[in-house]
Amino acid sequence: MVRVPLTEAERERGERLGALLRAARGPRSMAEVATEAGISVETLRKIETGRIPTPAFFTVVAVADTVGLPLEALREATTGAAVR
Known part of the structure; x- marks a missing residue:
């Protein structure tokens, strides 16, 4: 299966x-947040740096x-649309 390349807008999103998730994490370590969320630290790192844009x-x-x-805050930050 060939994956369609992401658009520039998708990468920016x-x-x-x-960035929003990183800011919300605050002083907590990646390991702490990843463990509590049930994901790997590497997955969290990739999401926070935009290496997993979707x-x-x-x-x-x-x-x-x-x-x-x-x-709702995630939606607003990534689409610019207010939740109704």
């Missing part, structure tokens, strides 16, 4: 998502829940 939904939910970030 992934970088915004990663992470799985349930992975994002787990990380957001762990760092106390509402999904």
Whole structure:
């Protein structure tokens, strides 16, 4: 299966998502957050740096829940759209 290359907008959205999750993590270590979210530290690192610009939904939910970030905030930050 050949994967369609991401657009520049998709890459930028992934970088915004990663930056938001990193900021929400605050002083907590990557290891602590990853363990609590049930993912590997390497997966969290890749998401935070934008190297996984389209992470799985349930992975994002787990990380957001762990760092106390509402999904609405993620949506607004990555799409610019306010939740109605």
